[in-house]
Amino acid sequence: KRAKRPAGTPDKALAKPVTKVGVIGAGLMASQFALLFVRRLRVPVVITDLDQARVDKGLAYIRDEIGALEAKKRISTDEANRLRALVTGTTDKADFADADWVIEAVFEELAVKQDVFAEIEKHISPTAVLATNTSSLSVEKIGLKLEHPERLVGFHFFNPVAVMPLIEVVNAPATDEATLSTAMVIAGKLRKNAVITRDTPGFVVNRILAKLLGEAMHAVDTGTPFEVVDHALDGFGLPMSPFELLELVGLKVGAHVLDTHHAAFPDRFFESDNLHRLAEYGTILERDAKGRIKGFDK
Numbered sequence: 129k130r131a132k133r134p135a136g137t138p139d140k141a142l143a144k145p146v147t148k149v150g151v152i153g154a155g156l157m158a159s160q161f162a163l164l165f166v167r168r169l170r171v172p173v174v175i176t177d178l179d180q181a182r183v184d185k186g187l188a189y190i191r192d193e194i195g196a197l198e199a200k201k202r203i204s205t206d207e208a209n210r211l212r213a214l215v216t217g218t219t220d221k222a223d224f225a226d227a228d229w230v231i232e233a234v235f236e237e238l239a240v241k242q243d244v245f246a247e248i249e250k251h252i253s254p255t256a257v258l259a260t261n262t263s264s265l266s267v268e269k270i271g272l273k274l275e276h277p278e279r280l281v282g283f284h285f286f287n288p289v290a291v292m293p294l295i296e297v298v299n300a301p302a303t304d305e306a307t308l309s310t311a312m313v314i315a316g317k318l319r320k321n322a323v324i325t326r327d328t329p330g331f332v333v334n335r336i337l338a339k340l341l342g343e344a345m346h347a348v349d350t351g352t353p354f355e356v357v358d359h360a361l362d363g364f365g366l367p368m369s370p371f372e373l374l375e376l377v378g379l380k381v382g383a384h385v386l387d388t389h390h391a392a393f394p395d396r397f398f399e400s401d402n403l404h405r406l407a408e409y410g411t412i413l414e415r416d417a418k419g420r421i422k423g424f425d426k
């Protein structure tokens with residue numbers, strides 16, 4: 129007799145096998161999780177991006193990281209060579225035809241993600257499962273241009289992917305049980321803790337982080353010096369200060385996440401022009417000779 133599943137968790141028996149992974153995007157998050165897929169699933173992983181230069185940069189990152197694991201003796205030379213051989217890059221979507229799990233981490237813009245999925249659906253197998261690494265957009269809306277939105281699930285990693293133990297598996301209204309089940313089984317194989325979340329802005333983690341980082345930014349916007357805000361939580365046990373964390377997340381992504389939350393809950397989240405200005409400058413951590421944050425002219 130099969131044990132009763134906890135409420136809300138899908139039947140693992142419905143999970144589809146994954147024999148090849150397709151990764152759309154070769155940037156910061158995509159190349160990190162492409163590495164994790166090849167390392168933990170040991171199946172071919174193909175990555176794609178807008179052009180060959182971006183693809184090559186992602187591939188170089190993955191190969192360097194495999195080299196680093198080998199140098200630290202976490203994996204043998206044989207294993208490193210096997211993993212390197214399993215990862216390929218392409219700009220030809222036809223190379224996704226036999227992928228059965230396709231995950232994207234392209235720019236956090238709804239229209240971009242919708243078009244990416246509508247386009248890839250023309251090239252993939254009808255049974256392939258689709259996943260989005262969106263951090264705060266609606267998975268339901270991302271799937272609106274799909275012919276089969278029931279095969280789309282949110283699969284949200286945290287940075288650094290190799291270290292952070294959590295994946296948010298976003299159960300959108302259209303997501304079917306086989307898709308959800310596949311996502312949960314894959315998360316297990318990646319050795320991550322998976323939580324199933326509702327398809328609400330920011331899901332669970334970013335809703336909380338956006339509050340913390342948004343309040344930190346708003347304190348600066350309303351006159352508290354950067355340093356005061358950045359060090360106020362020292363000793364609270366957080367691994368990073370708020371602005372270090374914003375830098376790690378990426379200032380453009382951070383600004384976008386704040387905007388998404390402000391749009392959804394204008395009375396609860398702030399948006400910050402200063403954060404957009406800093407995102408344009410590129411870093412929050414660089415100081416001038418007087419110790420002032422460069423790129424911040426307030």
Ligand code: CAA
Nearest residue numbers: 263285286287288289290291292334337367368373377381
């Ligand atoms: N890639 C791979 N491994 C990394 C890494 C990276 N970018 N950064 C650190 N590591 C590894 C190191 O190799 C080291 O591993 P070993 O001990 O096995 O060698 C381990 O992590 C610890 O690293 P360090 O000792 O160098 O540094 P640390 O102890 O200061 O930890 C940290 C660094 C893990 C990044 C820690 O500061 C931390 O957990 N910070 C908070 C990160 C966080 O909150 N991330 C979530 C951001 S939100 C998000 O990503 C989602 C979104 O949608 C916006």
